[in-house]
Amino acid sequence: MLLSVFLGVGIISQAQKKAEIEFEVSGVCGMCEDRIEKALDVPGIISAEWDKKNKKATVAFKPKVLTEAQIHQLVADAGHDTDKIKATDEVYNNLHGCCKYRDGGSCAGENDHDHSPK
Amino acid sequence: MCSVSSWAQFSELRGKVLTQETANPDVNSEPVYISLPGAYVRWAHDASSTTVTDGFGFFKISKASVGDTLMASMLGYETVGWVFNGESYVDIPLESGISLDAAEVIEQRSAVELSLLSPLDVQSLNRKELVKAACCNLSEAFETNASVDASFTDAVTGTRQIRMLGLDGKYSQIQVDNLPGPRGLSTVKGLTFIPGDWVNEIHISKGAGTATQGYESITGQINVALKSPETADPLHVNLYVNGAGRLEYNQVSRHDVSRRWSTAVLLHALVNEQINDRNADGFLDTPMQRNYIARNEWKFKGDRGVRGEYAITALQTEAAAGKTGAFSTESGWTDLMGLINQSTDDWSAITQVDRLELTAKTGFVFPDAEWRNIGTQFSFYDHQHAQRFGASTYEGHERFFRGNVLYAGIIGNTNHSFTSGVSFLYNSFDEDAQFQINDSLSLAYSPERVERVPGAFVEYTWKGNERLSVIAGLRYDHHNMFDPFISPRLHARWSLTENISWKVAAGRGYRTQNPFMEQLGTWASQRNWYWGYDSRVLPEIATNVGTNLTSKFRLNYREATLTLDAYSTRFQNKLVVDLDQATDAIHLYNLSGQSFANTAQAEFNWDIHRRFDLRLAYRWVNAHTDRIEGSPTEDPFVSKHRGFSQLSYASKLDEKEGQWRTDVTSQWIGAQRLPLTLSNPEAFQREQTAPDFFQLNAQVTRQFTPEFSIYVGVENALNYKQDRPIIGADYGDNPVAQEDFNQFFDASLVYGPIFGRMIYGGLRWGILSAK
Numbered sequence: 001m002l003l004s005v006f007l008g009v010g011i012i013s014q015a016q017k018k019a020e021i022e023f024e025v026s027g028v029c030g031m032c033e034d035r036i037e038k039a040l041d042v043p044g045i046i047s048a049e050w051d052k053k054n055k056k057a058t059v060a061f062k063p064k065v066l067t068e069a070q071i072h073q074l075v076a077d078a079g080h081d082t083d084k085i086k087a088t089d090e091v092y093n094n095l096h097g098c099c100k101y102r103d104g105g106s107c108a109g110e111n112d113h114d115h116s117p118k
Numbered sequence: 119m120c121s122v123s124s125w126a127q128f129s130e131l132r133g134k135v136l137t138q139e140t141a142n143p144d145v146n147s148e149p150v151y152i153s154l155p156g157a158y159v160r161w162a163h164d165a166s167s168t169t170v171t172d173g174f175g176f177f178k179i180s181k182a183s184v185g186d187t188l189m190a191s192m193l194g195y196e197t198v199g200w201v202f203n204g205e206s207y208v209d210i211p212l213e214s215g216i217s218l219d220a221a222e223v224i225e226q227r228s229a230v231e232l233s234l235l236s237p238l239d240v241q242s243l244n245r246k247e248l249v250k251a252a253c254c255n256l257s258e259a260f261e262t263n264a265s266v267d268a269s270f271t272d273a274v275t276g277t278r279q280i281r282m283l284g285l286d287g288k289y290s291q292i293q294v295d296n297l298p299g300p301r302g303l304s305t306v307k308g309l310t311f312i313p314g315d316w317v318n319e320i321h322i323s324k325g326a327g328t329a330t331q332g333y334e335s336i337t338g339q340i341n342v343a344l345k346s347p348e349t350a351d352p353l354h355v356n357l358y359v360n361g362a363g364r365l366e367y368n369q370v371s372r373h374d375v376s377r378r379w380s381t382a383v384l385l386h387a388l389v390n391e392q393i394n395d396r397n398a399d400g401f402l403d404t405p406m407q408r409n410y411i412a413r414n415e416w417k418f419k420g421d422r423g424v425r426g427e428y429a430i431t432a433l434q435t436e437a438a439a440g441k442t443g444a445f446s447t448e449s450g451w452t453d454l455m456g457l458i459n460q461s462t463d464d465w466s467a468i469t470q471v472d473r474l475e476l477t478a479k480t481g482f483v484f485p486d487a488e489w490r491n492i493g494t495q496f497s498f499y500d501h502q503h504a505q506r507f508g509a510s511t512y513e514g515h516e517r518f519f520r521g522n523v524l525y526a527g528i529i530g531n532t533n534h535s536f537t538s539g540v541s542f543l544y545n546s547f548d549e550d551a552q553f554q555i556n557d558s559l560s561l562a563y564s565p566e567r568v569e570r571v572p573g574a575f576v577e578y579t580w581k582g583n584e585r586l587s588v589i590a591g592l593r594y595d596h597h598n599m600f601d602p603f604i605s606p607r608l609h610a611r612w613s614l615t616e617n618i619s620w621k622v623a624a625g626r627g628y629r630t631q632n633p634f635m636e637q638l639g640t641w642a643s644q645r646n647w648y649w650g651y652d653s654r655v656l657p658e659i660a661t662n663v664g665t666n667l668t669s670k671f672r673l674n675y676r677e678a679t680l681t682l683d684a685y686s687t688r689f690q691n692k693l694v695v696d697l698d699q700a701t702d703a704i705h706l707y708n709l710s711g712q713s714f715a716n717t718a719q720a721e722f723n724w725d726i727h728r729r730f731d732l733r734l735a736y737r738w739v740n741a742h743t744d745r746i747e748g749s750p751t752e753d754p755f756v757s758k759h760r761g762f763s764q765l766s767y768a769s770k771l772d773e774k775e776g777q778w779r780t781d782v783t784s785q786w787i788g789a790q791r792l793p794l795t796l797s798n799p800e801a802f803q804r805e806q807t808a809p810d811f812f813q814l815n816a817q818v819t820r821q822f823t824p825e826f827s828i829y830v831g832v833e834n835a836l837n838y839k840q841d842r843p844i845i846g847a848d849y850g851d852n853p854v855a856q857e858d859f860n861q862f863f864d865a866s867l868v869y870g871p872i873f874g875r876m877i878y879g880g881l882r883w884g885i886l887s888a889k
Contacts, residue, residue, distance in 0.1 A: 018674075018675070020675065029196075029213055030213070041728060041770060046674065046675045046676065046727075047675040047676050047728070060674075060675035
């Protein structure tokens with residue numbers, strides 16, 4: 001009962017003021033995930049999650065505050081390609097070695113920099 | 119073949135494939151690696167070299183030339199390429215990649231976790247949650263938790279006790295690292311022996327516990343996982359000071375001794391020598407105390423499945439409370455403690471506790487079958503408690519040993535698993551209590567007993583279906599003093615949908631009683647101890663049944679959880695503590711009618727915004743115990759209604775991973791029945807029902823870097839104080855004659871805070887594990 005009331009409120013209020021989109025974002029590992037989600041930590045975004053396995057970002061946001069294109073831009077500015085906007089080489093080159101998705105980067109590289117357990 | 123393997127050692131590369139257990143956003147905790155059995159390892163250029171890791175993730179592969187690439191892969195993990203440089207041993211960590219739905223990793227851990235999959239109703243509080251109450255020891259850590267009520271035992275000693283499902287903490291089984299914790303003579307006081315900054319996680323499990331850990335759980339189990347060589351940082355230091363003059367120092371450090379051995383040293387010191395009497399009743403509001411606790415834990419991690427954890431804990435605590443007039447600020451601490459042997463003109467209470475604890479856990483996992491393992495758990499403690507309250511003295515000595523041998527395995531496949539084992543418990547009590555009834559009469563009790571309890575248990579877990587799982591346990595304990603204890607336990611979980619799970623639990627538990635130490639608060643009164651008409655020493659027996667519905671859903675795109683639960687505890691026998699029969703007596707007798715406690719709770723957690731978390735909870739209790747003399751039967755000191763809300767804020771991490779964090783917790787504690795005082799003269803009477811009141815706690819933490827943070831906070835910000843908490847104290851308008859004091863003094867009728875608003879502050883500094 002209580003549950004359905006809560007959910008009901010959520011659905012009604014979402015109708016106009018909020019939207020949810022899903023789009024592709026290239027990336028490799030947990031570090032990428034942190035970077036992508038942190039880039040989307042701006043006013044107007046309600047929740048942002050990037051799924052490592054299917055490389056999809058799910059973003060709930062307020063269209064009045066920012067546009068879909070701006071969201072793609074935020075991700076690209078952080079160094080990750082989306083299906084609409086590519087990151088510049090300059091930002092991309094600054095990514096951590098293991099996150100270089102264009103060069104087949106894999107977190108295997110983490111072996112090299114002090115990730116090995118004791 | 120033989121000749122090949124004889125020199126193979128030199129031409130073989132050995133290694134281990136492992137993975138980080140869960141992505142843990144809590145920067146303070148070190149990643150935990152677990153081995154991956156069944157992973158494929160091969161040279162990139164030679165498919166025929168493929169080998170599979172054994173039960174512990176180890177592999178052997180013939181060496182290739184320097185520069186060749188070794189590939190390690192496993193379903194659900196990202197394949198790793200590793201360039202060979204001539205090593206003879208290598209650790210290869212795999213990142214979980216294409217995770218299987220069933221084993222989905224929870225990436226963002228919230229401070230309180232509720233599991234949808236385990237049949238047990240367990241709530242886990244991690245460091246993130248625990249630091250919300252900067253305080254101090256375990257008895258205070260529950261201030262920000264809705265499931266456990268914390269209250270004072272009396273108005274002078276500052277001792278807090280907990281209540282779960284409407285019943286005293288003594289009916290919950292409190293464990294430390296899955297071994298017996300505060301119990302026996304330390305049931306109440308023992309909570310203060312666990313410093314908050316030593317704690318890594320607390321797991322609160324409501325209802326009947328599992329059968330493997332003994333017969334003592336009635337209302338639930340609280341397992342406190344202390345920081346260990348595995349979870350502790352290389353160094354963690356905490357300083358705390360509060361407005362009541364309490365100064366605390368905590369230090370936890372970890373040292374890796376060898377590849378197999380690591381150790382952790384945990385230290386705690388608490389000093390408070392300030393005399394506080396804010397309500398000007400002539401009594402200290404908070405005790406003066408000195409506590410020193412030290413623990414050293416060793417962890418062994420063998421390559422072939424042997425694991426061990428060995429710990430030694432020693433503690434000494436001393437406390438003085440009572441009338442301010444009894445203590446002169448001139449005298450040193452030693453003189454103060456010397457007062458334990460001689461009563462003062464002004465009423466005073468001195469307590470000294472010494473305890474030594476040894477624990478050993480050793481486990482062995484079979485190399486060919488990780489699901490099969492043998493574990494042994496041994497714990498021993500020697501506990502001494504001495505006190506003088508007014509003219510009454512007490513000395514108690516308890517020795518405890520428990521050995522537990524567990525064997526876990528499966529029946530056919532991993533859908534059917536079991537844990538079985540045997541245990542032996544030895545518990546000796548030697549108590550001496552002396553009460554001065556009047557100038558010429560004194561009464562002495564010297565109860566002594568030795569409990570020897572061999573037991574056996576079996577617990578079966580069925581996970582045949584993703585939607586349903588069941589844990590059924592049974593234990594048999596042959597007690598040397600009582601009829602055999604048979605404790606059945608049952609837990610079941612049914613997932614109605616992926617996000618809604620329904621759990622039921624039922625079980626029976628037993629415990630033996632030590633009223634002198636369990637009714638610690640009564641010592642702060644002139645009540646005489648009477649054993650009633652049926653005063654045979656009998657175990658307390660109760661059955662608990664309960665149900666829990668947990669639902670996870672999205673509200674405004676953000677995660678939310680709603681938990682509803684209801685539990686009912688019914689006693690077959692109980693040691694009734696009757697404070698209503700007379701104001702100058704505590705009557706103890708075995709239950710002759712019925713006694714029960716029914717509770718219901720609703721808790722709603724919502725991650726409102728990525729920087730704000732909200733928790734709302736409401737709890738209802740109805741607890742009754744039949745007394746010899748009819749009504750009232752409602753259990754005293756139990757608030758029927760309690761409301762709870764907490765709003766937490768954490769700012770965005772800056773470049774140095776600095777952060778601001780704020781938590782505001784407010785509670786509404788409903789009316790509680792107080793023991794009858796009608797037979798006293800009017801000046802020494804109190805209301806029959808305590809008024810409801812609000813508690814507001816707030817804390818601000820500034821984390822400069824993950825290594826360093828400071829915090830300030832306020833407890834009881836609304837400055838609520840119980841009105842005239844001590845019967846027989848002079849609250850300015852009612853001078854009390856000594857003989858009236860001797861007859862009516864009672865500081866044990868406490869339902870709320872005594873000290874009022876308290877401000878505290880502290881810092882945390884550490885050296886973190888390399889990431």
